[in-house]
Each structure stands twice: as C-alpha cells, then as structure tokens.
Amino acid sequence: MTECAVCGRDSDLPRTCRPCRNRIRGVLLALPEAVAQTWMARHRVQRGNSNERVSASKEAPLPLRLDVLSLLGPSADQVLSGEEQEGPVPVVGVLSSWADLVAEQTRQKPVSHTVSTLTQFLLDHVEWVCRQAWVADFAEELEGLMKTLRRVSGIEPVRILLPTTCPTCDLRVMVREEGSGWAAECRYCPAVKLSAREYGQLVAAQAQAVSAPREV
Numbered sequence: 001m002t003e004c005a006v007c008g009r010d011s012d013l014p015r016t017c018r019p020c021r022n023r024i025r026g027v028l029l030a031l032p033e034a035v036a037q038t039w040m041a042r043h044r045v046q047r048g049n050s051n052e053r054v055s056a057s058k059e060a061p062l063p064l065r066l067d068v069l070s071l072l073g074p075s076a077d078q079v080l081s082g083e084e085q086e087g088p089v090p091v092v093g094v095l096s097s098w099a100d101l102v103a104e105q106t107r108q109k110p111v112s113h114t115v116s117t118l119t120q121f122l123l124d125h126v127e128w129v130c131r132q133a134w135v136a137d138f139a140e141e142l143e144g145l146m147k148t149l150r151r152v153s154g155i156e157p158v159r160i161l162l163p164t165t166c167p168t169c170d171l172r173v174m175v176r177e178e179g180s181g182w183a184a185e186c187r188y189c190p191a192v193k194l195s196a197r198e199y200g201q202l203v204a205a206q207a208q209a210v211s212a213p214r215e216v
C-alpha cells in the first residue's frame, strides 16, 4: 500500500490510486469537447448584442469575449491566430507544457501543439504520468483548466442528486457529476469523493441502517 499523491488515500498502485487515474483520464477525454463548447460560446456572443463591443475594436469589429479568446489562445488549433491575449492561461499552453515534458522524459519527439493531438498524446501516456512525482500538479492544473473552461462557456456539467446522505456532514447533498470521474461527491465537503465501490458500500450501509429497526 502507498499513499495516493493526488487524493491522499491508500492505493495499491504506485503513486496514484485507481479512482484518481480514472478521473485524470476522464478529464483528458472531456477536454476537447469542453474547448469546442467554449469556442461555440464565443461565437454565440459574437453574434449577440453589439453593445458588448470590446475596446480594441479596430482589429475586432464584432464584440468578442476576451476571456474565451485567452483560453483558446492564438495557438489553439490555429482558429484564433493573431487574436489578442489577455487573462487566463491558454488551453494549448497548459497542455503543451505537460506534453513536452512527457515527450522529453520518455525520449520522444514533441507532438504538434493542437488541443486534439496534445490530449491524445497525454491519454496515451496517462498511466505513466500517474507514476511520476509531479502527477499531483498535473492533475490539479488539468482539473483547474476544465473548471475554467466550464465557467467561461457557461455550460455546467449535469449533476444528479443521489438518495444517500453524506458520511461526513450527514446532509442529503450527495451528487454524481457528469465527467468528474467520481461515483458520488458531497456538494459541501470537498474531501468526500467516492469511487463506484465506495459509493456501493455507502448505499449498502445506509440501506441496512434504514431496514435494521424493522428486522428487530
């Protein structure tokens, strides 16, 4: 048993536990779509209210969302080449710095800096990545990127309210969030994140607690 570098729980795999590995893979799988949704959100705003004109309107005759542009970056699949950069870290910048590190440490040629190529390269090496000393930083940065993409695109993941109570706060606020990689999370307790197996155990325990008085 080792301690998972990402979530701190016991792991029978080196450095990173299985639920965290699955979650990191899930984020990488969902990233290209989240980037596309952000890109579409930008277009939606561009066609919208002309009062939202940006100050640098000489180069940009249509209203632009600079927060979206900054995320996609001039290097994001060439679609925004030459656009002004401001604000948060671009998607391609984050992905390429990690992909370049993986390529260097595994003695491979760096891959081209597009969202799809970079995420595929990182997916191909995700088990190797999860054994590296820097995996916690990697996970934190990718999950942060995903959160920012969702905030900017305004597309919230689907959340299903679960019929169980949180083992920590005892409130009925457990949810399953699409794409999070966890079977159940508490909306209030950041530490309560359950894998499918752990959630199954919680359901069984709570069902037993409910049915026990009747059996006596």
Ligand SMILES: [Zn+2]
Residues within 6 Å of the ligand: 004, 005, 006, 007, 008, 009, 016, 017, 018, 019, 020, 021
């Ligand atoms: Zn973990």
Ligand SMILES: [Zn+2]
Residues within 6 Å of the ligand: 166, 167, 168, 169, 170, 171, 186, 187, 188, 189, 192
């Ligand atoms: Zn809770």
